[in-house]
Amino acid sequence: MKRTAALAALSLAATLTGCGSQPGEDAVTLWMYPVIAEQAQSRAYWQRVEAGFEAEHGIKLRIELQPWATREPKLGAALMAGNGPDVVLLQPDMIPQYVEEKALLPVSDVLTGGERAYRPSAVDALTVKDQVYGLPLYQTVTTTVYNRKLFADAGITDLPDTWDEVRAAAPKLAAHGIAVLDYAGSTEETLNTTFYPLLWQAGGTVFNEEGTKSAFSSPQGVEALKFLVGLKAMGGLPPDAATKRSQLADDAVVAGRAAMAHAMVPATAREVARSIGAENTVVGAPLLGTQRVTFGQPGALSLLRKAKNPDAARKFLSYMTSRKVVEDLCVQSGYFLPWTDTSPPVVDDVDKGFAQALPAARAGDAHPKARKAMGLLSPHLQAALLGQRTPEQALSDAAEEVDALLQKR
Amino acid sequence: MSRLREPLTVLAFLLPVLVLFGAFRFLPMLGAAGLSVTDYRPGGDVEFVGAENYAGLVEDRYFLASLRTTAIYVAIYVPLTVAVALGTALLLHSVPWGRGVFRAALFAPYVTSLVLSGVIWKWLFEPAGLLRNPSTVLPALAIVGVWKGFGYAMLILLAGIRTVPADCLEAAEVDGASVWQRFRHMLLPSLRPAIFFVVVVETIGAFQVFDLIYVMTTGGPARASYTLAYAVYQYGFTYFEVGKAAAAGLVLWAIVLLVSLTQRRAFERNP
Numbered sequence: 034m035k036r037t038a039a040l041a042a043l044s045l046a047a048t049l050t051g052c053g054s055q056p057g058e059d060a061v062t063l064w065m066y067p068v069i070a071e072q073a074q075s076r077a078y079w080q081r082v083e084a085g086f087e088a089e090h091g092i093k094l095r096i097e098l099q100p101w102a103t104r105e106p107k108l109g110a111a112l113m114a115g116n117g118p119d120v121v122l123l124q125p126d127m128i129p130q131y132v133e134e135k136a137l138l139p140v141s142d143v144l145t146g147g148e149r150a151y152r153p154s155a156v157d158a159l160t161v162k163d164q165v166y167g168l169p170l171y172q173t174v175t176t177t178v179y180n181r182k183l184f185a186d187a188g189i190t191d192l193p194d195t196w197d198e199v200r201a202a203a204p205k206l207a208a209h210g211i212a213v214l215d216y217a218g219s220t221e222e223t224l225n226t227t228f229y230p231l232l233w234q235a236g237g238t239v240f241n242e243e244g245t246k247s248a249f250s251s252p253q254g255v256e257a258l259k260f261l262v263g264l265k266a267m268g269g270l271p272p273d274a275a276t277k278r279s280q281l282a283d284d285a286v287v288a289g290r291a292a293m294a295h296a297m298v299p300a301t302a303r304e305v306a307r308s309i310g311a312e313n314t315v316v317g318a319p320l321l322g323t324q325r326v327t328f329g330q331p332g333a334l335s336l337l338r339k340a341k342n343p344d345a346a347r348k349f350l351s352y353m354t355s356r357k358v359v360e361d362l363c364v365q366s367g368y369f370l371p372w373t374d375t376s377p378p379v380v381d382d383v384d385k386g387f388a389q390a391l392p393a394a395r396a397g398d399a400h401p402k403a404r405k406a407m408g409l410l411s412p413h414l415q416a417a418l419l420g421q422r423t424p425e426q427a428l429s430d431a432a433e434e435v436d437a438l439l440q441k442r
Numbered sequence: 443m444s445r446l447r448e449p450l451t452v453l454a455f456l457l458p459v460l461v462l463f464g465a466f467r468f469l470p471m472l473g474a475a476g477l478s479v480t481d482y483r484p485g486g487d488v489e490f491v492g493a494e495n496y497a498g499l500v501e502d503r504y505f506l507a508s509l510r511t512t513a514i515y516v517a518i519y520v521p522l523t524v525a526v527a528l529g530t531a532l533l534l535h536s537v538p539w540g541r542g543v544f545r546a547a548l549f550a551p552y553v554t555s556l557v558l559s560g561v562i563w564k565w566l567f568e569p570a571g572l573l574r575n576p577s578t579v580l581p582a583l584a585i586v587g588v589w590k591g592f593g594y595a596m597l598i599l600l601a602g603i604r605t606v607p608a609d610c611l612e613a614a615e616v617d618g619a620s621v622w623q624r625f626r627h628m629l630l631p632s633l634r635p636a637i638f639f640v641v642v643v644e645t646i647g648a649f650q651v652f653d654l655i656y657v658m659t660t661g662g663p664a665r666a667s668y669t670l671a672y673a674v675y676q677y678g679f680t681y682f683e684v685g686k687a688a689a690a691g692l693v694l695w696a697i698v699l700l701v702s703l704t705q706r707r708a709f710e711r712n713p
Binding site for chain 1: 482483484485486487568571573574575576659660661662663664665668675676678679680681682684
């Protein structure tokens with residue numbers, strides 16, 4: 034019997050082994066994402082941050098580098114389970130939702146503690162009801178990137194700068210089996226880098242000014258979707274445009290199957306340059322519809338409400354957003370500085386092109402239900418691109434659903 | 443004391459499994475039932491909302507559409523899996539040599555990472571555009587599901603076939619029974635328990651299909667592959683509607699339970 038009891042105890046102990054311990058209360062935990070693409074460079078930078086903060090404040094810093102993929106589900110699950118980080122990198126359009134879910138603490142006091150002139154658009158994008166919930170760490174921007182050779186092969190010497198010129202180029206490129214514009218319509222993609230820049234270029238917005246109703250089914254929204262559907266009909270989009278992802282492996286410009294992209298990020302532009310040659314890669318201004326606008330946003334650090342030691346976390350936020358640490362991050366990552374009193378680090382033609390697009394950057398339409406609205410709108414955009422619905426029908430159906438969502442408490 | 447010794451010993455050895463089952467199956471289920479009547483927020487706030495989440499599901503047309511999509515997927519996937527598994531099990535049984543090699547080869551997809559194979563299948567389907575077309579996306583996904591899952595069912599059925607005495611089959615052959623007659627009147631009746639098990643397990647798995655959708659279509663195009671399990675994921679982890687996700691999860695559980703019990707009764711009535 035004794036032996037049986039011992040065996041049972043042993044097996045129970047073995048079962049329960051693996052229940053990990055929680056990080057110490059005095060430590061600050063940061064969830065960070067691969068903003069520095071090169072792994073060794075990234076590791077070295079974050080080791081410097083850890084060592085620097087610990088030396089300055091004597092507080093243990095634990096940096097957990099997470100992948101971009103499944104970012105929101107993972108963070109949501111951690112928060113719901115009560116074991117999330119203290120500080121996390123968020124994008125502006127995520128912040129209103131997290132504020133509404135009462136998951137964030139304001140950080141206005143940390144922001145005003147510095148001497149930097151943050152981009153006003155960046156601070157606005159991180160502000161909810163007069164409180165700042167994110168500290169800008171870097172600024173991103175997207176813009177138009179062209180494969181000059183594909184246009185030249187189709188007999189087009191002037192790269193299209195407006196929607197009309199893109200439309201005119203589409204059939205000429207399609208005759209060579211090339212899509213004029215790359216487009217990633219998967220429902221997993223953020224519309225901030227797909228449909229919304231076109232909506233803004235047409236002069237539309239996602240929500241009305243009060244945030245009480247959708248506004249994307251306006252004539253401007255219909256015009257933007259008609260632009261895409263029209264290109265699709267002319268062979269001007271990749272065949273799988275309605276469902277494809279924007280991952281590098283699926284990028285039609287990198288693969289030489291599409292001649293341009295309207296909202297490309299610098300990292301992808303560099304891949305394009307590597308793939309088709311720097312001499313064939315042109316980084317242009319955002320396309321002109323009725324206005325020239327594109328997507329660009331600050332990456333921001335937010336303080337979670339369930340932070341185990343908010344005071345230590347605030348000290349870390351202050352350290353992390355200090356001029357020296359941020360400048361080092363921007364040099365390593367290739368992103369732009371979040372303030373305007375220093376020139377952005379320009380190292381090559383790709384940087385130069387993207388830097389010129391910075392003034393046209395819009396951080397997205399902030400709303401607590403922005404991400405949910407995106408989830409409802411995306412399948413309708415797919416339906417229009419697949420020819421199941423007209424642009425008017427698709428946007429009207431989506432507007433009905435989004436309006437119902439906005440009316441819910 | 444000696445009378446209690448055997449049951450206590452059994453209990454002691456079962457305890458680790460019972461603890462695991464309780465901790466990772468039973469308690470989460472109870473937790474989900476509790477969450478389904480609340481408006482739980484990631485920030486930690488929780489409010490009792492009664493049946494509001496269930497009412498929300500009834501009003502949600504995409505949830506109702508996800509039920510239909512899931513049912514269509516199950517209707518394609520389960521018969522196809524059983525047919526392919528039974529066919530390969532019979533072929534394997536009749537192979538005179540190298541059976542182990544063939545069995546391992548056929549079982550390989552079951553232990554292959556779906557993330558890797560999903561990407562390759564996406565490439566394979568791309569020229570025909572099967573995943574881009576709302577009317578072909580579910581059959582295409584079911585094909586991948588069958589490819590991935592038939593190996594397990596095949597092993598169960600193969601084990602069932604082996605329980606049929608070879609001399610009986612030989613005697614029937616000598617008596618002039620055709621291949622079909624031997625299959626229909628000898629093998630199939632013997633395989634009924636194994637087929638029942640396979641049908642139940644595959645039906646449960648098919649109702650819970652998620653990874654395939656997540657990797658290959660993310661519910662699209664235009665929600666044509668938006669299944670119930672994917673809806674649960676979206677409610678919970680995209681929209682943070684934890685209560686609604688829990689309610690949808692319990693609806694899924696109830697459907698699976700009901701279907702499994704119905705299948706069991708059907709098999710019992712026609713032994």
